[in-house]
Amino acid sequence: MPDLDPPLIAWYRANARDLPWRAEGFGAWGVLVSEFMLQQTQVSRVIPRLEEWLERWPTPADLAAAPPADAVRLWANLGYPRRALWLHRAATEIRDRHDGVVPRDVDALLALTGIGDYTARAVAVFAYGDRHPVVDTNTRRVLARAVDGKSQPGAPSKVDLASMSAILPTDDADAAILNAAAMELGAVVCTSRSPQCDACPISHACAWRAAGYPDTGDDRRKQARYEGSDRQARGAVLQVLRAASDHSAPFDAVLAEWPDALQRARAIDSLVRDGLVEVTDGRLHLPR
Known part of the structure; x- marks a missing residue:
């Protein structure tokens, strides 16, 4: 297991983005x-x-x-x-x-x-400074490349937590920084499509780099296109209700001109099932 924490922590302290949730006392x-x-x-x-x-x-x-x-x-x-x-x-x-x-x-x-x-x-x-592994998509990509020598991570699993635990320093404060640093590295340097390996503080220990950057495949589930999707129709329904002064509108008037009537119906039905929209006396409204 490569010793990643000293260079990664040093890089994070010098390069981390100034984000609100990272402020002291947030x-x-x-x-x-x-x-x-x-x-x-x-x-x-x-x-x-x-x-x-x-x-x-x-x-x-x-x-x-x-x-x-x-x-x-x-x-x-x-x-x-x-x-x-x-x-x-x-x-x-x-x-x-x-x-x-x-x-x-x-x-x-x-x-x-x-x-x-x-x-x-x-x-x-x-928030509390405790020592736990924190694994998001960016962290998983860093671990896949630096530790496992893969071009992309596999599907999320409990193994990800064990992999991150294995590289955490014992000190609680350093462990918190390393968690944040791995996420930050994946977000701004070790990106999915255009990794900036020359700017990476752990490139010297990266298994993927040492192997010559092999394409090991990408079996992650691809997100469906938004344009023309049911998600777009759902969003359009909510937009109408958000904009209304009382957050409601007649059922038949909401997206009345939507080009796909069946998709409109599916969108409204799914919003009702999810509790995001309610139907009362022939009107749609946001939950009360």
Whole structure:
């Protein structure tokens, strides 16, 4: 196993992007909200929404006291709007189960709505400084190349946590930095399509580089095209309801001109199933 932590930690301290959730004292609630928002979403889109969200709801109890419709509306164009509902439910659970304080324990975090292995450990590590492996897509790519000599990671699995644990330093603070550094390296240097190997602080220890950069294949599931998809139709329905003064509209008027009537129906049905839209007296509205 290559000794990656000294050069990677040094590189991170000198080159890490200045992001809000990395600021001293940002707080566990802010970290949790940011992690919900960052899932499959660009940093540049998250930052303004995160600031607006935390200004309006600076604590879990503040969000829990608001109607779910407000959470869905303020989620705006971040995509995957179920995350807004999950975050609202998680805030309610934090208020009711943990006296309004985001828990530190990984198992307690995993018991909250919408939180999986990555988010639970990210909060425990980046908010509380505990020693756990934190593995996102960028980390998995760094591990695949530097440790396993592969061009791309395989499908996510529990093995990823073990692989990251194996390179973590014993010191809690250094372990937290290494977690952040691996994620940062994958985001800005060891990118999926155009890795900047000449700028990589661990290129000397990279198994993929040593093997001559072989193409070992890419079996990751590809995301379906957005244009013309059911996801686009769902987003269009929510956009109509967000824009309405009372967050509602007559059922028949919502996307009445959508070119695919069956797709419109599927979009509305799926939004109702997900709890993002409700139907009352012939009108669609955001959840109350």
